[in-house]
Amino acid sequence: MTALLHARHVTKVFSSGLISRAKTVALLDFSLELRTSQPAIIGVVGESGSGKTTMARLLLGLETPTQGEVLYRGKDLRRLTRREWLQFRRDVQVVFQDPFEVYNPLYKVDHVLETPIEKFRLAGSRHEAENLMQQALQAVGLRPEETLGRFPHELSGGQRQRVMVARALLVKPKMIIADEPVSMIDASLRATVLDNLRKLNTDFGISIIYITHDLTTAFQISSNIIVMYRGSVVEAGDVSRVVKQAQHPYTRLLVSSIPHPDPNRQWSDEEPPSEIGSQSKDEVGCKFASRCPYAFEPCLKTAPPLYQTEDHRTAACFLYREHATLNTEKMDNVFLYE
Amino acid sequence: MGKLSLPMLPLLQVSNLRVHYHTPYGPVKAVDGVSFNVEAGERYGLIGESGSGKSTIALSMMRLLKSPGQIESGEVYLDGVDVLELGDEQMRRIRLAEVALITQGAMNSLNPVIRIREQIADGFRNHDKNPNKEEIESLLQRVGLRPDVANMYPHQLSGGMKQRVCIAIAISLRPKLIIADEPTSALDVVVQRRVMQILKKLQVEMGVSVILIGHDMGLMAQFADRMGVMYAGKLVEEALVRKLFSKPQHPYSQLLMESLPSLEEKTAFQLARGSPPSLLDLPTGCVFHPRCPYAMERCIKDVPVLRTIWSEHRAACHLLDNGKARDLDQ
Numbered sequence: 001m002t003a004l005l006h007a008r009h010v011t012k013v014f015s016s017g018l019i020s021r022a023k024t025v026a027l028l029d030f031s032l033e034l035r036t037s038q039p040a041i042i043g044v045v046g047e048s049g050s051g052k053t054t055m056a057r058l059l060l061g062l063e064t065p066t067q068g069e070v071l072y073r074g075k076d077l078r079r080l081t082r083r084e085w086l087q088f089r090r091d092v093q094v095v096f097q098d099p100f101e102v103y104n105p106l107y108k109v110d111h112v113l114e115t116p117i118e119k120f121r122l123a124g125s126r127h128e129a130e131n132l133m134q135q136a137l138q139a140v141g142l143r144p145e146e147t148l149g150r151f152p153h154e155l156s157g158g159q160r161q162r163v164m165v166a167r168a169l170l171v172k173p174k175m176i177i178a179d180e181p182v183s184m185i186d187a188s189l190r191a192t193v194l195d196n197l198r199k200l201n202t203d204f205g206i207s208i209i210y211i212t213h214d215l216t217t218a219f220q221i222s223s224n225i226i227v228m229y230r231g232s233v234v235e236a237g238d239v240s241r242v243v244k245q246a247q248h249p250y251t252r253l254l255v256s257s258i259p260h261p262d263p264n265r266q267w268s269d270e271e272p273p274s275e276i277g278s279q280s281k282d283e284v285g286c287k288f289a290s291r292c293p294y295a296f297e298p299c300l301k302t303a304p305p306l307y308q309t310e311d312h313r314t315a316a317c318f319l320y321r322e323h324a325t326l327n328t329e330k331m332d333n334v335f336l337y338e
Numbered sequence: 339m340g341k342l343s344l345p346m347l348p349l350l351q352v353s354n355l356r357v358h359y360h361t362p363y364g365p366v367k368a369v370d371g372v373s374f375n376v377e378a379g380e381r382y383g384l385i386g387e388s389g390s391g392k393s394t395i396a397l398s399m400m401r402l403l404k405s406p407g408q409i410e411s412g413e414v415y416l417d418g419v420d421v422l423e424l425g426d427e428q429m430r431r432i433r434l435a436e437v438a439l440i441t442q443g444a445m446n447s448l449n450p451v452i453r454i455r456e457q458i459a460d461g462f463r464n465h466d467k468n469p470n471k472e473e474i475e476s477l478l479q480r481v482g483l484r485p486d487v488a489n490m491y492p493h494q495l496s497g498g499m500k501q502r503v504c505i506a507i508a509i510s511l512r513p514k515l516i517i518a519d520e521p522t523s524a525l526d527v528v529v530q531r532r533v534m535q536i537l538k539k540l541q542v543e544m545g546v547s548v549i550l551i552g553h554d555m556g557l558m559a560q561f562a563d564r565m566g567v568m569y570a571g572k573l574v575e576e577a578l579v580r581k582l583f584s585k586p587q588h589p590y591s592q593l594l595m596e597s598l599p600s601l602e603e604k605t606a607f608q609l610a611r612g613s614p615p616s617l618l619d620l621p622t623g624c625v626f627h628p629r630c631p632y633a634m635e636r637c638i639k640d641v642p643v644l645r646t647i648w649s650e651h652r653a654a655c656h657l658l659d660n661g662k663a664r665d666l667d668q
Contacts, residue, residue, distance in 0.1 A: 186387035187387065188387065257531040258601065259557045260556055261583070
């Protein structure tokens with residue numbers, strides 16, 4: 001069965017500046033095959049500049065790869081017919097970070113739900129359309145009578161984001177890409193949005209790619225995780241193992257930097273390594289080497305491949321060079337499906 | 339705790355502070371009668387969600403509140419002086435010298451075309467001092483930056499480095515109080531840890547008081563000695579950090595604790611009821627009552643006052659009015 005979405009050796013380079021043409025490699029040789037036969041939640045974790053949002057935009061067809069290709073049902077996104085493109089936009093939905101910007105303040109909340117119904121001709125009558133909107137809102141735990149007919153500013157950030165999840169659900173997608181969906185929402189309301197996403201996966205069989213900088217929510221919601229650093233995958237696999245026994249030194253640094261909400265569990269006193277300077281374009285070797293406490297000679301010369309360190313995990317680090325290398329195109333083979 | 343010391347006034351005493359933003363729809367009660375003290379050398383945390391009034395408190399203490407914001411009433415005594423009564427010129431002299439502010443966007447307030455050295459020197463000059471090269475370089479070293487950063491421009495620095503420059507400026511005149519309002523919210527988690535550790539190290543070295551304002555319970559647990567919880571313009575609970583985490587008394591604090599995601603085990607999400615109220619149209623009685631699982635009739639009518647329930651622990655909840663703090667373990 002062809003995969004719903006398949007990124008193959010995707011690299012994205014951004015050029016900036018008219019004269020110097022400084023080049024930034026936002027994503028390097030990224031491959032991921034997303035099948036819908038096993039709907040799962042995959043967490044993609046990284047800091048700013050890790051390439052996680054570029055990856056999402058490439059998967060959504062909002063950016064075109066500099067190298068490689070993104071296939072939708074086996075066909076390059078750039079070569080889809082109008083009809084196929086419309087189907088793609090229906091199958092793959094997105095929830096963005098900012099639940100404030102996506103709304104037009106002059107339109108009622110209904111508008112964001114009516115638009116996909118019209119665009120995809122989901123309803124034959126006004127009555128049918130209203131039923132669909134109500135069902136979608138109820139599925140995310142919102143009361144239609146308290147939500148419809150209101151203006152965006154009358155809803156909280158959490159409620160607005162849940163309306164966006166309801167909107168994604170309306171078109172019965174196969175997959176939802178959620179890019180930092182809770183990072184602008186207050187802590188006490190985050191759980192409701194995360195719970196919505198989890199339910200879409202379990203109750204409606206929708207695959208979810210959960211993109212975040214927050215390892216903790218990724219752990220809570222995902223079954224598998226991909227950790228990215230400056231455009232490359234550094235570690236991936238079963239989320240519990242990656243978080244609890246991180247293998248890549250960068251993942252370990254990330255885990256140890258989390259401020260635990262527990263006064264009895266203080267940060268260790270060791271000084272975290274220095275911050276990244278500016279990226280040099282002719283950098284060879286592991287991108288983490290300059291900050292890595294374990295770096296040795298090979299790390300400075302060549303970029304480490306992904307090693308399959310265990311059944312359900314992989315790490316791109318020479319510390320694990322005795323393990324077999326993993327075909328990057330098969331990275332998802334290490335994922336554990338429950 | 340149990341130590342003998344002369345009775346001293348706290349460094350900062352905020353009493354009954356009320357700040358409103360005047361809008362065409364009526365006054366937004368951003369800060370609605372908040373009182374708290376910060377001792378000399380203490381790390382005090384002020385936590386709250388967006389719209390809880392925590393940043394408005396910071397701006398009011400610095401006297402940087404802009405129209406339509408207006409301080410309606412209250413007192414802010416810093417080292418015996420009510421800063422709300424000071425003239426503009428007196429206040430300008432106190433800023434940086436006595437009390438400094440570091441904000442989330444501080445790093446973006448650095449002037450892009452002026453070298454770091456000059457920007458640090460600027461603070462001195464505003465107070466009629468002229469720093470030499472060594473003074474500036476030693477400030478940079480104290481925040482973990484190389485001395486040659488002095489010759490750089492802001493665009494040559496990462497976000498974390500710029501934020502550290504802002505800390506260097508904040509400590510340059512050895513203030514008694516530093517207000518850090520979400521100082522690391524724009525930074526990545528690894529850099530955040532570094533910046534917070536530097537701030538903590540400096541706090542200990544200088545014996546300065548720091549008020550950390552934020553929404554991240556994790557940062558509070560890592561940084562603060564004592565903390566206050568804000569909700570809809572009110573301080574609803576205040577206690578030593580350890581006590582607040584182990585025995586939160588106000589139902590809102592309990593909600594915050596329950597909604598903390600864990601890295602230990604996957605749990606069912608704790609779904610909060612409702613959303614914070616509109617500050618234009620606050621509920622009667624306790625502001626939290628529409629979301630409170632324990633709300634009683636009294637909570638709809640009477641506003642609960644913040645009262646001491648045991649040593650160094652205050653909470654504003656009618657459930658605690660009979661003098662009995664609830665033990666969560668039971």
